Amino acid sequence: MIRLVPFVLASLFAIPAAQSHELRPAFLQIDEVAPEQYAVTWKVPARGDLKMALYVRFPATCRQVSEPVEGYIDTAHVSRWRVSCNGGLTSQTVSIEGLASTYTDALARIVNLDGTIQTSRISATSPEMRVAKRPTALATAGTYFLLGIEHILLGFDHLLFVLALLLLIRDLRSLLLTITAFTAAHSITLAFSALGIASAPQPPVEALIALSIMFVASEIVRSSCGNLSSRYPWLVSFLFGLLHGFGFGGALREIGLPQKDVPLALLTFNLGVETGQLVFVGAALLLVGCVGLRPVYNVSRARLLLAYFIGTVAAFWFVQRLAGFA
Incomplete structure (x- = not known):
């Protein structure tokens, strides 16, 4: 029986090894560059020329004002574009589609003109992020604590x-x-x-x-x-x-x-x-x-x-x- 122990453990470690790319989180960066104007960077885990089918969805008040610039950097597919949102993103919802069919989460980071930053973890069970008017210290602490456990x-x-x-x-x-x-x-x-x-x-x-x-x-x-x-x-x-x-x-x-x-x-x-x-x-x-x-x-x-x-x-x-x- 004892001879089975290494093989059982090997099977447990083989799963994460095979899915190592999928376990890396996607990353969404939203920078407010002017009132109601945002620069978006969307980084999705990729393997070769294949990237995860994950997509950012902005609220209906937003419209895309530039064509995406895309490319592969290391083991990720990166897209950059700009959006304009009437009234800004405060109290609006940004969501990620496709998380339910992957083994990863997404980290969203919003940098406002006043220097405040909101960082949120978006998962398959909670695929939406509500943009806070002023991010609280408690929310920041909770997000980074969970990120530490996950890492x-x-x-x-x-x-x-x-x-x-x-x-x-x-x-x-x-x-x-x-x-x-x-x-x-x-x-x-x-x-x-x-x-x-x-x-x-x-x-x-x-x-x-x-x-x-x-x-x-x-x-x-x-x-x-x-x-x-x-x-x-x-x-x-x-x-x-x-x-x-x-x-x-x-x-x-x-x-x-x-x-x-x-x-x-x-x-x-x-x-x-x-x-x-x-x-x-x-x-x-x-x-x-x-x-x-x-x-x-x-x-x-x-x-x-x-x-x-x-x-x-x-x-x-x-x-x-x-x-x-x-």
């Missing part, structure tokens, strides 16, 4: 790293210290990256994140030798946490921070990341506890097999991301 729970490489740390550590005190060190480290570089204080190019960062998972997986296999990671797992988690923070920061830079509530948005996004991480850790510990109570399972053997599985997946990601540099 970590869909960040399968980050979760696999956390799972590897859980397999490496044998006692609760070391586990708490290690998770705290990882949290502190990626909070630092997340803030630095999002605020533009320090940054790193995303492709190398993503490749190095995969390499960090490979390293911890190899340390699990060699943990009986009393290596550095076994003695000081908090140090390993802190050093690699700095790297993972740049990965989180890259995602947050794409989303953008509201000018009026930068500290609040940054804090709540980070809290969302931590909440999602704690949910994952709790679920993993519960699963490990349930398996440990079953005498039919050889826990040590399962741990070793999972380490090999994690290392194999991380190695595949590393090669894939290196190939993506070209």
Whole structure:
């Protein structure tokens, strides 16, 4: 039975790997460039020349005043055009069509002439966004908190790293210290990256994140030798946490921070990341506890097999991301 564990986990991770493009959110930017005049940027996830069938719908009071300029940038299809809306967009509804048939959501960001910014998450269950007269701090906090949770729970490489740390550590005190060190480290570089204080190019960062998972997986296999990671797992988690923070920061830079509530948005996004991480850790510990109570399972053997599985997946990601540099 224990031999089935890696294959079950492999099937779980294969689904997000196959749909990685579809899990990226679409992005709608609406900039008020003059009273009742708006510049629209619509970015839709794409694979090659194929893009998702997602469409922006403005209220009936709006009319298109320029032809869309379209093109592909990296893994997205981008369209830009202008609209004129009688009376402006305040208290009006903007919607996204097609979300119900995809695996993604959309992030909408409206920048008004007075500098206020409204950021909203649009999903298949709630495909409309009502434009607020003056966005509230509570709404901003809620949006970025949910975005943080969504980002970590869909960040399968980050979760696999956390799972590897859980397999490496044998006692609760070391586990708490290690998770705290990882949290502190990626909070630092997340803030630095999002605020533009320090940054790193995303492709190398993503490749190095995969390499960090490979390293911890190899340390699990060699943990009986009393290596550095076994003695000081908090140090390993802190050093690699700095790297993972740049990965989180890259995602947050794409989303953008509201000018009026930068500290609040940054804090709540980070809290969302931590909440999602704690949910994952709790679920993993519960699963490990349930398996440990079953005498039919050889826990040590399962741990070793999972380490090999994690290392194999991380190695595949590393090669894939290196190939993506070209």
